[in-house]
Amino acid sequence: MATPVLDKVEAESAASPYITVTMRIRRFNPEVSDASVWEDFQIEIDPKERVLDALHKIKWDVDGTLTFRRSCAHGICGSDAMRINGKNRLACKTLIKDINPEKPITVEAIKGLTVLKDLVVDMEPFFQAYRDVMPFLVTKGNEPTRERLQSAEDRERFDDTTKCILCAACTSSCPVFWNDGQYFGPAAIVNAHRFIFDSRDEAGEQRLEILNDKDGVWRCRTTFNCTDACPRGIEVTKAIQEVKRALITRRF
Amino acid sequence: MSADTSAAIGPVEGGSHYDVENPAPYIEAPRKRTGKTPRATRGNFEMAAWLFMRLSGVVLVVLVLGHLLIQLFLDGGVSKIGFAFVAGRWASPFWQVWDLLMLWLAMLHGANGLRTVINDYAERANTRLWLKGLLYTATVFTILLGTLVIFTFDPNIR
Structure with a gap:
């Protein structure tokens, strides 16, 4: 009797692993303004994916002007350090599920260096x-x-x-x-x-x-x-x- | 292109008088080698200050805790403190040296701590200059006054 129930639960979770996440990204474009603004993006994403995947989703499907650095995307090259929920992390090593996706996830450029555009700073x-x-x-x-x-x-x-x-x-x-x-x-x-x-x-x-x-x-x-x-x-x-x-x- | 971007980002305070030909002013990056960059200092003052903080801190733990114990707890506590009590203690060179050492170490320790706080938090060079000037004046004044009192203390003063 227990087996069909288990199957049903599994089937349900397998049907849609996606959740809606709000990515709150600090945008800066010197060709528009000298001030930076927070912009919200609602995206569907598997919570087991990484913040970098969420940024890719936004850049590829929603807003191509979003600018950030990434090279290897596997935590080796050190290109995509950014301030995620107020803490410096690598976007490619931070899973969505680990940073409370119920609330908006804030992403901004690392502090103390000149921002060139969006999440890109002068290193x-x-x-x-x-x-x-x-x-x-x-x-x-x-x-x-x-x-x-x-x-x-x-x-x-x-x-x-x-x-x-x-x-x-x-x-x-x-x-x-x-x-x-x-x-x-x-x-x-x-x-x-x-x-x-x-x-x-x-x-x-x-x-x-x-x-x-x-x-x-x-x-x-x-x-x-x-x-x-x-x-x-x-x-x-x-x-x-x-x-x-x-x-x-x-x-x- | 720039119109599209500004629409996507939404209105920005101060208006959008920047475009591709005229981007927002570039904020000079820190640590960039410019004419105003001070030459590398090979002085060891910062090391001496750092070391002093550690050593004086250790000595002050003994001095201050001993001071508090004598002043506030032993022999009837704080109620015994009066002119006679101070005069009695300063009759002995041991307590003179104790208090003198405590005065100098505590003042320099505190002043150095505040100096680093000012260095870290004062953003403009002028603010920094004035705050440090005030700090050094107060420190020197307190140290000199305290030293003068300890050395010229007269128990028979009227």
Whole structure:
């Protein structure tokens, strides 16, 4: 007796997985106005789909002028960081069902960077800070003819910070970065950490001096916004504290 | 095209006097290297300030809690505090040094904390300048006055 009932329930849910979701998107178009406005879109979507799918639905079927960045759409390239329901996340890693689809879902550009159009921001200051910490291997002497070997423990030391995908979710969630944008930002410090604690790298002192700057690690207020925002689960604040400790003890 | 877009977005406050040829003014991005960008400072003042906050904080926990314990709880609590009580304590150099240390550390700790708050929240350079000026004046005044009182305290004053 129970089986037909079960089948009926399953059939019902299989009939229409779609629900109506209101996407409230902060639009900005410099060719129309210098002010940005919230615009609501009602779309039918499976709650198991992602926010990025909802944006695609809007762009492809409703309003082609909606502008946002995405490349791989699978949480690797770091193009589609945006502020969803007031929290920085990757649109391609956020499921509709996880962010309460009963209420309107707000989507806006990440804060602290100049908005170019809709959800697209000028990432140049972010990458400027990244370039400033020299995110590349620096060594002295002759180049070895084979790999630069490293023990598993030495590799483990900076493993966490190698996961960064430069999506800017952390930096644009940092209230110190919002202030005047001169702070290096968590992402740059994480990528400096990745090389400072690399046993093969020899420019640790140089990077530490760069981060000892007025706008370096000392402006961190340990609010943990960056750790909460990181879509890769990097312990960003911990990495910043480790750089501070290295600056004081000069041991790394 | 621009008419279509504005219809889709709806009316915007301030009117739409921007179009393809004349877009809204570009807001200069932060951290862009311009002529006004200050040169990189390699000074360690921020590090010293950061370290000072931690160390003075630890010392202040002992000093302030001890101070509160003596002033408010031991020997009859707050009712015992009077000119005679203060004069009696400051007769000993130990309490003079205790109070002096507490005054300096607490004032500098608080002032440095407020300095970072002003740095973080004051948006215009002028506001920042004036708030910091006020802060430094108040700090120096309080520290000097307190130090003067501790060193020149006269229990026989009339």
